[in-house]
Amino acid sequence: MPMRDKVSWNALIGGHSENEESNEAVEAFKLMREDGVPANYITIANVLGACLTMYNLLKHGMPIHAQ
Numbered sequence: 001m002p003m004r005d006k007v008s009w010n011a012l013i014g015g016h017s018e019n020e021e022s023n024e025a026v027e028a029f030k031l032m033r034e035d036g037v038p039a040n041y042i043t044i045a046n047v048l049g050a051c052l053t054m055y056n057l058l059k060h061g062m063p064i065h066a067q
Helices: 006-018 022-034 041-049 054-066
Strands: none
Touching: 006 022, 006 041, 022 041, 022 054, 041 054
């Protein structure tokens, strides 16, 4: 993406979430944070929404919630 802002990252994470691709959604979230873009409530809702199983919530959800 040539221009990465909160909207484009949220769209990417939301797309992964809608397609039940939890690992990709979490990876995009990590890349967003590394890029220096702050997360908002939409970002958190999208990335946690991608974690549909108890295993994914424990693996990905707890560290995200702690940030």
